[in-house]
Structures are given as structure tokens and as C-alpha cells.
Amino acid sequence: MDGVHDMGGMHGFGPVAPERDEPVFHHRWEARTFALRQACGALGRWNIDIARHANERIPPEQYLPASYYERWLAGLEMLLLEHGLLTPTELASGKSAGSAPAGLTPFPPDKVEPAVRKGKQYRVDADIPAGFSSGASVVTRNIHPGGATRLPRYARGKRGTVVRDHGIFIFPDANAAGGGENPQHLYSVRFTARELWGPDASATDSVYLDLWEDYLERA
Numbered sequence: 001m002d003g004v005h006d007m008g009g010m011h012g013f014g015p016v017a018p019e020r021d022e023p024v025f026h027h028r029w030e031a032r033t034f035a036l037r038q039a040c041g042a043l044g045r046w047n048i049d050i051a052r053h054a055n056e057r058i059p060p061e062q063y064l065p066a067s068y069y070e071r072w073l074a075g076l077e078m079l080l081l082e083h084g085l086l087t088p089t090e091l092a093s094g095k096s097a098g099s100a101p102a103g104l105t106p107f108p109p110d111k112v113e114p115a116v117r118k119g120k121q122y123r124v125d126a127d128i129p130a131g132f133s134s135g136a137s138v139v140t141r142n143i144h145p146g147g148a149t150r151l152p153r154y155a156r157g158k159r160g161t162v163v164r165d166h167g168i169f170i171f172p173d174a175n176a177a178g179g180g181e182n183p184q185h186l187y188s189v190r191f192t193a194r195e196l197w198g199p200d201a202s203a204t205d206s207v208y209l210d211l212w213e214d215y216l217e218r219a
Contacts, residue, residue: 001053002144002153004060009154009196030069037076038116042107045083048120049176053148054078124168124183130213132187136162137219140189140211148176151215155207158195159219163208164188171212184213 007013025031041051054075055063063071080086085104090097107115132138142157143149150172166186174182193205 001056001147001149003056004063005056005058006153008152025069033069033073033076035112037072038112039107040076040080040085042115043085043104045085046079047175048122049148049170049172050178051075051079052172053176056148122170124170124181126168126183128168128184130165130185132162132165132185132213132216132218134162134164138162138189138216139219140215141217143215145173147173149173151211152209154196155191155209155211158191160189160191160195160209162187162216163190166210169212171214173212173214182214186210186212187216189216 025034037051041048052075055071057078058066058071058074062074066074077086077091081088081091085101087097137159138161139159140151140156143151144156164187166188168183169186171182171184174180187210189209189211191207191209192203193201193207194203196207
């Protein structure tokens, strides 16, 4: 969706300042937030793309000043409320007001580390013909959806070249909207810096984006 979360290619946010020897978590609450997101996701009430889109629906005035894990927490609170797993009163008080909703199965502690290390598989074993081959000239669709999309705003309506077919994967735009997996080919597409940023950009630089087939048209 178009919104403040799509910061790629935008000015005014200051320089990127990498932190030397950055720890995985700066504070204990960040680790707890990570654990909560994993545990609640394992309940099966939503998928990873719905969870990501929850972060994208955080109001701009809350999203912009928030840290990474503050956004994770706000998105999780949104999902828990929307799916009836938490009440506004419980969220405000930090205390349970009753028994857990029916049908919930706790995630066993001994399963946590293996699940996090393994991750999930989003590649789909399906026989779907590829619409593009390596070397194909393509142009990205100039879309402005109200829902989730993985096509960044700065790369819409731009010409590029397919350099690799990664195979068939779940289409996140459909998955985030509850419309099913809609599996399709995922391509690595090369764009020159000047195509994306204009004539003042470096003539020798390129950007590679992984883009689903529904984002692409023949140039």
C-alpha cells in the first residue's frame, strides 16, 4: 500500500548509521516482543503477510517515531484485537479478564527454538509456466493499491531486465488480503540507477529487486 512505511527512495529521514557490533536485541522487551509475535503467529489465525500488513496500517504519527520492535508490538496488538484474542480492557490493564478463547493450543516451549531456526517455506511446488525468461525486458506496473504490496513505490513504472527466475512462491499481495496464496514466479530484476533515480545517478550502478510476475509487463 502507499504510505509512510514505504520509505525506499525518499529523502528527509537522515543518514543510515550502522551500529558497530549491534546486538540482536537492545532491550529485554524487544526479545519478549519477538517471542510474542512468533508464539501468536503459531496460533494460525493469520499468515506472515497479514502480520506484515498490520505494521503497514499503523497510523503515520505512531509509525514514524517508533522503533523497529515498537512497530512489531503495535502490529501484534492490532491483530490480537481484530481476531478477538485480546480485549481493549485487557490491553490497557495488562491483565487477563477471563479465560482464553476456545480452540487455542499453546505452543510448547521445546518447539520454539527449532521453529525459529527452521522458519517457514514459501516456495510452492506447482507446475506454472513462467511468463518471462532471463534477459527479458520488462516494465513494472504503476499500481497504487490500498492493500499490501511488495512492489516499492520508487520502482513502479520502471524498465528493467529479468536476470533470474527464483521459482514459484506465494504471492504476498493476495496472501495479505486473505485471497489465498495465488502462487506465481518470482524474478530477480535489474534496474539501472538512472532508470530509478534519474540522470544524476551513477551510470555504473544497478539495483536488483525480487518481483512477482503480477508486477511485471513486457517492455
